[in-house]
Amino acid sequence: MRYFEDLTPSTGAREPRAWLRSSRPRISLNGRWDFKLWDSVPSGEPVVGEGWGPIEVPGHWVLQGYDRPRYTNTAFPFPIDPPYTPSVNPTGDHVRWFDLPADWPIDGAILRFEGVDSAFKVWVNGGEVGTAKGSRLPSEFEVGSLLRPGRNLLAVRVHQWSSGSYLEDQDMWWLPGIFRDVTLLARPLIDDVFVHASYDHVTGGGTLTVETEPGAVVRVPELGVVTEPGVPVELAAVEPWSAEVPRLYDATVEVPGETVELRIGFRTVAMVHGVFTANGRPLFFRGVNRHEHDERRGRALSVDAMRRDLVLMKQHNLNAVRTAHYPPHPAFLDLCDELGLWVIDECDIETHGFIYTDWRGNPADDPDWAPMMLDRMRRMVERDKNHPSVVIWSLANESDRGGNFGELAAWTRSRDPGRAVFYERDRTYEFSDFYSLMYPPLEDLEAIGTRTEDVTTEDSALEARRRALPFILAEYAHAMGNGPGGLADYQRVLERYPRLQGGFVWEWIDHGLLLPGATDHVYGGDFGERLHGTNFCIDGLLFPDRTPSPGLTEYKKVLEPVRITGLLTIENHRTFTSTDDLEFLWSVTADGVEVDSGRLEVPEIAPGASACLEPPTTISSEVERVLTVRAVLAKDTAWANAGHEVAWSQFVLEQAVAVSTGSGLPVVDRGEVLRLGGGEFDRTTGRLTRLYGQEVDGPQLDLWRAPTDNDNGQGGRNGVTQEWRAAGLDRLLHRVDGVDVLDDGLVVRTRVAPEGLGVGVRTTYRWTASDDGLRLTVDVQPEGEWAGTAVTPRCGSWPRVGVRLELPKALENVQWYGGGPGEAYADSRDASRIGRYERTVDDLQTPYVVPQENGARMDVRWASLTDAAGNGFRVTGSPHFQLTARRWTTEDLEQARHRSDLTPRAHIYLTLDLAQNGLGSASCGPPTRIGLEVAPYTFTLTFRPAGSKSVDNYFP
Numbered sequence: 024m025r026y027f028e029d030l031t032p033s034t035g036a037r038e039p040r041a042w043l044r045s046s047r048p049r050i051s052l053n054g055r056w057d058f059k060l061w062d063s064v065p066s067g068e069p070v071v072g073e074g075w076g077p078i079e080v081p082g083h084w085v086l087q088g089y090d091r092p093r094y095t096n097t098a099f100p101f102p103i104d105p106p107y108t109p110s111v112n113p114t115g116d117h118v119r120w121f122d123l124p125a126d127w128p129i130d131g132a133i134l135r136f137e138g139v140d141s142a143f144k145v146w147v148n149g150g151e152v153g154t155a156k157g158s159r160l161p162s163e164f165e166v167g168s169l170l171r172p173g174r175n176l177l178a179v180r181v182h183q184w185s186s187g188s189y190l191e192d193q194d195m196w197w198l199p200g201i202f203r204d205v206t207l208l209a210r211p212l213i214d215d216v217f218v219h220a221s222y223d224h225v226t227g228g229g230t231l232t233v234e235t236e237p238g239a240v241v242r243v244p245e246l247g248v249v250t251e252p253g254v255p256v257e258l259a260a261v262e263p264w265s266a267e268v269p270r271l272y273d274a275t276v277e278v279p280g281e282t283v284e285l286r287i288g289f290r291t292v293a294m295v296h297g298v299f300t301a302n303g304r305p306l307f308f309r310g311v312n313r314h315e316h317d318e319r320r321g322r323a324l325s326v327d328a329m330r331r332d333l334v335l336m337k338q339h340n341l342n343a344v345r346t347a348h349y350p351p352h353p354a355f356l357d358l359c360d361e362l363g364l365w366v367i368d369e370c371d372i373e374t375h376g377f378i379y380t381d382w383r384g385n386p387a388d389d390p391d392w393a394p395m396m397l398d399r400m401r402r403m404v405e406r407d408k409n410h411p412s413v414v415i416w417s418l419a420n421e422s423d424r425g426g427n428f429g430e431l432a433a434w435t436r437s438r439d440p441g442r443a444v445f446y447e448r449d450r451t452y453e454f455s456d457f458y459s460l461m462y463p464p465l466e467d468l469e470a471i472g473t474r475t476e477d478v479t480t481e482d483s484a485l486e487a488r489r490r491a492l493p494f495i496l497a498e499y500a501h502a503m504g505n506g507p508g509g510l511a512d513y514q515r516v517l518e519r520y521p522r523l524q525g526g527f528v529w530e531w532i533d534h535g536l537l538l539p540g541a542t543d544h545v546y547g548g549d550f551g552e553r554l555h556g557t558n559f560c561i562d563g564l565l566f567p568d569r570t571p572s573p574g575l576t577e578y579k580k581v582l583e584p585v586r587i588t589g590l591l592t593i594e595n596h597r598t599f600t601s602t603d604d605l606e607f608l609w610s611v612t613a614d615g616v617e618v619d620s621g622r623l624e625v626p627e628i629a630p631g632a633s634a635c636l637e638p639p640t641t642i643s644s645e646v647e648r649v650l651t652v653r654a655v656l657a658k659d660t661a662w663a664n665a666g667h668e669v670a671w672s673q674f675v676l677e678q679a680v681a682v683s684t685g686s687g688l689p690v691v692d693r694g695e696v697l698r699l700g701g702g703e704f705d706r707t708t709g710r711l712t713r714l715y716g717q718e719v720d721g722p723q724l725d726l727w728r729a730p731t732d733n734d735n736g737q738g739g740r741n742g743v744t745q746e747w748r749a750a751g752l753d754r755l756l757h758r759v760d761g762v763d764v765l766d767d768g769l770v771v772r773t774r775v776a777p778e779g780l781g782v783g784v785r786t787t788y789r790w791t792a793s794d795d796g797l798r799l800t801v802d803v804q805p806e807g808e809w810a811g812t813a814v815t816p817r818c819g820s821w822p823r824v825g826v827r828l829e830l831p832k833a834l835e836n837v838q839w840y841g842g843g844p845g846e847a848y849a850d851s852r853d854a855s856r857i858g859r860y861e862r863t864v865d866d867l868q869t870p871y872v873v874p875q876e877n878g879a880r881m882d883v884r885w886a887s888l889t890d891a892a893g894n895g896f897r898v899t900g901s902p903h904f905q906l907t908a909r910r911w912t913t914e915d916l917e918q919a920r921h922r923s924d925l926t927p928r929a930h931i932y933l934t935l936d937l938a939q940n941g942l943g944s945a946s947c948g949p950p951t952r953i954g955l956e957v958a959p960y961t962f963t964l965t966f967r968p969a970g971s972k973s974v975d976n977y978f979p
C-alpha cells in the first residue's frame with residue numbers, strides 16, 4: 024500500500040516532544056524553494072528540471088498560482104472510500120539547496136516540519152528520510168547521517184490527498200503545501216521538557232516540577248530557584264498565571280552545551296463539584312473559535328497576524344479561544360501565554376464528511392484508525408504541554424461517537440492529569456469532562472443551566488455522569504454575513520447559571536481569499552466547481568483583512584467584564600482582578616454635544632463585587648441630555664494603551680421637549696405640480712419630486728431588504744427569506760388610489776401588493792407643512808390573509824417597515840444624532856451609542872464579502888443629508904427611526920455576489936425605517952427571536968432645510 028494511503032502516521036519520524044526555544048544552532052529553511060506541481064503522484068525522487076517554478080515556503084501552492092484552492096463545508100472533495108485517494112491527487116515537489124558551514128554540528132541533526140498538508144515524503148541529498156501525515160502537527164526526522172558540510176539538497180514531495188485527509192474535514196479551504204516553518208536543528212542535548220507549575224490558592228504558594236534530561240539544571244532566577252529535574256520545589260509565594268493577569272516567570276533548563284528558555288506560569292485547573300476552576304475560582308469563557316486564516320497566505324500565517332488576532336481579542340473583552348479545529352502554529356500559544364487567554368487546544372481530527380454515509384466507515388469508530396488518531400493527540404499534547412494558557416485538550420471536532428476517542432482520552436489523562444479533556448459530538452460525553460453543544464436555541468441553554476435538559480443517552484450510568492458535568496457552549500452565534508444577532512440574550516443566560524461556563528462564538532475571521540492580482544475575495548463556487556460550500560466559511564467577526572466587523576463590536580459590548588448599570592452601579596464580573604486598573608470617566612451631552620464631563624471617584628471593587636455611586640449632578644436643558652459613563656484602562660498594558668475603553672453605559676437624563684410645527688400652510692395648486700411648504704408633488708402619483716430645492720423621488724413604502732445569510736437560514740431551515748419570497752415581499756407593486764388636496768395638507772392613498780397574490784398593504788401618506796417644516800405621517804395597514812391560506816403561505820414577519828427616497832447623488836454627507844457609529848439591528852444593538860456622527864454615504868456601508876443588507880443606524884433622532892456646499896435637508900423622526908443610505912438599490916445589493924458587482928448609480932437611496940426584522944443566527948442556528956410582525960404601523964417624519972436654524976427638537 025502506498026505510504027500516503029496506509030494507516031501508519033509516519034515512517035522514520037522521531038517521538039513527539041515539546042516545542043522548545045533552545046540555544047543549539049538552528050537554520051531556518053523557510054524562503055524560496057523550487058517547485059513543480061503534478062496532477063497525480065509521480066514516481067522517483069524529485070529532480071529540478073523543466074517546468075519547475077519558484078514557491079515561497081511556508082505557503083500553499085494553490086495561493087501562489089499553481090492549481091486553485093477549494094472550499095467544501097462538510098463534504099470530502101473525493102469519493103468516500105477510506106483510506107484511498109483519487110488518482111488525480113495534486114502533488115507538489117518542493118526542492119531547495121542550503122549551505123552548512125564547515126563547523127556546523129551535523130551529527131544527530133534534526134529536520135523539523137511544523138506543518139505540511141496533508142502527507143509528505145522527505146529526501147536529503149538523495150537519501151530517503153521518512154514520511155508523515157497530520158497536517159497541523161509537527162514532524163521531526165534525524166538527518167545527520169545524510170548531511171555534509173557545504174551544499175545540501177532537500178526535497179519534499181507533498182500530496183494534497185491522503186488517508187489523513189479523512190481525518191481533516193474541518194470546514195475550511197483545502198490548502199495543500201508546506202505551510203509552516205521548516206528548520207534544521209542541531210542535535211538536541213535536552214530532548215524534551217515537561218513543566219508542572221501549580222498554584223495553591225489557599226496558601227498562595229506554588230509547586231514547580233520540571234521533567235527533563237537527568238543532570239540538567241533548572242533555574243528560575245526571579246524566584247531564586249536552582250534545582251534538578253523531577254524534584255518538586257515548594258515555593259512559599261508565587262504570583263499565579265491567569266488570562267486576566269498572565270504572570271510569567273522566565274526559566275532555563277541547562278546542560279553543558281545547551282540552554283532551553285522557558286516561560287513558566289503557575290496555575291492549577293481542577294473540577295470542583297462539577298465546576299471547572301482555575302486557581303480556586305470558577306472559570307467563565309468569553310470565547311471565540313479561531314481558524315488560522317490570512318486573506319493572501321491562507322494558513323501560512325505571519326506571527327504579526329497571530330499577535331494582531333490576540334490583541335484584537337483582548338481589546339474586545341474576549342478571554343478565551345478554541346483553536347478550531349486543529350492545533351495552531353506554536354508561536355500562537357506563546358502569545359496566548361504572554362497576553363493572557365484561556366485556550367482549548369483542539370486536535371487535528373474531524374471526520375464530518377461521513378455524515379454522507381450515515382457515519383458508516385467513520386474512522387473514529389474503527390480500531391484500525393486508532394494509531395493515526397492517537398498519534399495526532401500525542402503530537403499535540405507533547406508539543407503544547409508547557410503552555411499555561413492551555414487548560415483543556417479537545418480530542419476532535421464533529422466526528423460523531425467513536426471508540427477511538429476512549430483511547431485518546433485515556434492516554435491524555437495519564438500523560439497530563441493537570442488539564443481537562445473535551446469532546447462535544449459524542450452525546451454520551453463518556454470521554455469528555457464537559458457537557459457541550461453547538462448552536463442550541465436559548466430555551467435549551469436555559470434548561471441546561473437549570474439542569475432540566477432532555478436525556479441525551481439511554482445508558483443511565485453515562486446519563487447520570489453527564490448530568491453532573493459543567494457545560495461549555497462550544498459554538499454559537501454564527502457570525503456569517505450580517506450578524507450574529509442575539510449575542511446579548513445568550514450572554515445573559517450563560518451568566519445566569521453556574522453550570523454554564525461560557526461560550527465560543529463561531530467564528531473569529533472570514534475565510535475570504537484574495538488570489539494574486541484579485542480584488543474580490545473568493546469563496547466556494549467561484550471556480551465553477553460542482554461540489555462546494557459556497558460562502559459558509561465567510562462567517563467571522565473579522566473581515567478577511569482582519570478589520571473588526573460590527574459583530575465583534577457588539578460582542579465586545581456584550582462581554583464587558585465590568586458593568587455600569589442603574590444610576591449608578593458598577594459591577595465587577597472579572598474572576599481574579601479588582602477594578603484597580605480602571606479609570607471611570609463621565610460626560611453629559613445635550614442634543615449630542617458635550618456640555619459637561621469629569622472623572623468618577625470609584626472605590627476599588629473586588630472581583631464579583633459591586634459598588635453604588637452618586638451620579639454626577641448636571642444642569643437641565645430643553646433638549647435631550649445623555650450621561651455616558653466609561654471605564655478605561657488607567658495604564659498601558661501589553662494589548663492596549665491607557666485610555667482604552669473596556670466598558671461603557673448611557674443614561675438618558677432628560678428627554679427633549681416636544682414643539683409643535685405651527686399652523687398649517689395650504690397646498691398651492693400649480694396644475695401638474697402641487698406645492699406644500701418645502702415640498703413639490705406630482706399631482707397624479709402624489710410623489711414628492713422636490714424637497715427644499717433638491718430633486719427627489721419618493722417616499723415610498725419599503726418592506727424589503729437584501730436577504731442576509733442569516734435571513735436565508737441553512738438549506739432553507741430556520742430562515743425567513745423563503746417565507747418572505749412566498750408572500751411576494753420581493754415583488755411589491757404600488758398603486759395610487761387617490762391624491763386628495765385638503766385644507767391643511769395633502770393625502771396620498773395607495774395600495775402596495777405583490778404580483779400574483781391577494782394580500783396587500785393600504786398605505787396612506789399624509790403631508791402637512793408649516794414654516795418650521797414639512798411633515799409626513801405614514802400609515803400602514805396590512806390587508807388579507809398574511810397569516811396564510813391555501814394559496815398564500817404563512818408570513819409571520821416583514822423584513823422592514825419604512826420609506827425609501829431617491830436623492831441626488833451629491834447629498835452624500837450624512838450627519839445624524841442617534842445610535843452609532845456603526846450599524847445596528849434589533850437584536851444586535853447593544854454596541855450602538857447615542858451621539859452625533861458624520862459619515863459619507865460610502866462610509867455607511869459595511870463591506871460584507873457577500874453583499875447583503877447592511878449599514879442601518881438605529882435610534883436616529885434626526886439626520887441631515889447635504890452636498891459639499893451644505894445644501895440638502897434634515898429629517899426628524901417620531902418615533903426615532905433607522906437610517907440606511909447607499910448608492911445602489913436594495914435589489915442591486917440582493918443580486919450582487921461579490922463587492923465589485925456593486926456599481927454606484929446616479930442617485931442615493933435613503934431608507935428611513937420604523938423597524939426591521941432582527942438578524943439572528945439562522946445560517947447555522949435557531950430562528951431569529953426578534954421578528955417584525957405583520958401589523959398596522961404609523962410613523963412620522965419631519966423634513967426641514969439643511970442647516971435650518973429652527974429648533975432641532977424631535978418628538979419623544
Ligand code: IPT
Nearest residue numbers: 193194420421461529559562947
Ligand atoms: C459546526 C462546525 O463545527 C464548524 O466547523 C463550522 O462548520 C460550523 O458548524 C458552521 O460554520 S458543525 C454544525 C453542523 C453544527
